[in-house]
Amino acid sequence: MTETLFEDALEAIVKGDAEKATEVAKRGLDEGIDPLELMEKGFVPGINKVGDLFESGRLFLPALIYSSMAMEKATAIINAVIPSEQKTISGKVLIGTVEGDVHDIGKTIVVALFKANGFDVLDIGRDVSVSRFIEEAEKFGADIIGSSTLLTTTMAVQKELEEELKKSGLRDKYKTVIGGAPVTQRWADRIGADAYAQDASDGVRKVKELLLDKG
Numbered sequence: 001m002t003e004t005l006f007e008d009a010l011e012a013i014v015k016g017d018a019e020k021a022t023e024v025a026k027r028g029l030d031e032g033i034d035p036l037e038l039m040e041k042g043f044v045p046g047i048n049k050v051g052d053l054f055e056s057g058r059l060f061l062p063a064l065i066y067s068s069m070a071m072e073k074a075t076a077i078i079n080a081v082i083p084s085e086q087k088t089i090s091g092k093v094l095i096g097t098v099e100g101d102v103h104d105i106g107k108t109i110v111v112a113l114f115k116a117n118g119f120d121v122l123d124i125g126r127d128v129s130v131s132r133f134i135e136e137a138e139k140f141g142a143d144i145i146g147s148s149t150l151l152t153t154t155m156a157v158q159k160e161l162e163e164e165l166k167k168s169g170l171r172d173k174y175k176t177v178i179g180g181a182p183v184t185q186r187w188a189d190r191i192g193a194d195a196y197a198q199d200a201s202d203g204v205r206k207v208k209e210l211l212l213d214k215g
């Protein structure tokens with residue numbers, strides 16, 4: 001039964017059917033499925049498939065937009081019910097998508113899971129400039145700055161953030177974590193970010209380690 005639900009979730013996203021995505025998300029929750037599992041095994045494979053079809057020219061931008069709208073509906077329903085886990089460690093995490101990039105579905109999932117894990121999170125949205133990342137981190141008193149990017153062209157902004165923090169003498173004040181589909185551990189090492197996370201759960205682990213490290 002769960003398998004059918006995952007397939008329905010995938011299909012709703014591939015077809016760009018927001019109504020069906022909403023129905024499947026609600027049905028899953030009614031059936032008592034783990035919301036994160038429904039996201040990771042149903043909806044996320046759906047949007048990844050859409051990405052593959054788009055890349056290979058078998059699906060075009062209008063369809064990509066419908067699929068992402070369906071994904072946003074499902075994400076909103078699921079994020080609202082991600083269960084809070086025991087607060088084991090406290091810390092302030094600022095997170096945003098870098099300038100030039102409007103992709104925020106993944107970042108929004110990360111924000112929801114971070115909040116559920118008891119971190120104090122400030123989501124500064126998408127298309128955020130390096131200077132705004134730093135200003136907001138200073139105002140918020142962040143421990144960690146998290147940046148997301150889905151475009152290979154905007155990965156450079158994560159590097160600029162590292163450089164700007166160094167230039168302004170603030171690098172040691174914060175720990176940085178980076179994520180997004182094209183981002184890798186290698187990229188993190190290259191630009192000098194403190195951590196890389198491949199998905200939201202990995203992000204929680206990495207942020208906990210960084211907070212322990214920060215003391």
Ligand code: B12
Binds near residue numbers: 044095104151
């Ligand atoms: C949905 C989507 C869109 C939607 C975005 C809607 C939205 N509100 O986000 C829309 C339709 C707007 C869009 C637009 C474009 N898109 Co688009 N899009 C996608 C798609 C299909 C899915 C992205 C997604 O949501 N994935 C699901 C989430 C859950 O995964 P995720 O983002 O990777 O996040 C997870 C992890 O990476 C990690 N994570 C992410 N960030 C962070 C941050 C931190 C701190 C941490 C700890 C973890 C973490 O945790 C998340 C949850 O587990 C991808 C294909 C793909 N497979 O990635 C293409 C893709 C990213 N898009 C692409 C392109 C080209 C574009 C456009 C340029 C298209 C165009 N011609 O206009 C524009 C760009 C506009 C801009 N300036 O940003 C290309 C990028 C190619 C490249 N090499 O750079 C891709 C790869 C498609 C492709 N295969 O060609 N897109």
